[in-house]
Amino acid sequence: MAFANPSRDDIKRILEETSTVAVVGLSDNPERTSYMIAEALQAKGYRIIPVNPNAEEILGEKVYPSLKDIPYPVDIVDVFRRSEFTPPIAEEAVAIGAKTLWLQLGVVSEEAAEIALQGGLNVIMDRCIKVEDSILLPHGKSKS
Incomplete structure (x- = not known):
């Protein structure tokens, strides 16, 4: 069966x-899309954990070389790497033990x-x- 993304309601719940x-693949270059998106998420109140083996700090956060090096729980793994x-x-x-694997726009892998x-x-x-956060939670996450 072909993959289908969760419903908009489910994506909203995941984000909330x-x-x-x-x-993963967060660049330390402010001109890169990954940097701009992570910066926007950080401004919305998400804790960003940069994963990049070639940097030490991005957006004021300690960078980890891989997911397995992160010493605390992760909700979403947001991926800015090529599909392969x-x-x-x-x-x-x-x-x-992440809760969600999120492959960014243009990244598709049935195997992953x-x-x-x-x-x-x-x-x-x-x-x-x-984009999903801006559409589904335009006023931020509810404090339920």
């Missing part, structure tokens, strides 16, 4: 229940989706987390 977003690199990231997301789904994660592909 999220506090920590590990951003996503299956091992999905495996790491499952291994660390299957790994994450089999591991009990929500999977969202080919969608921009910043």
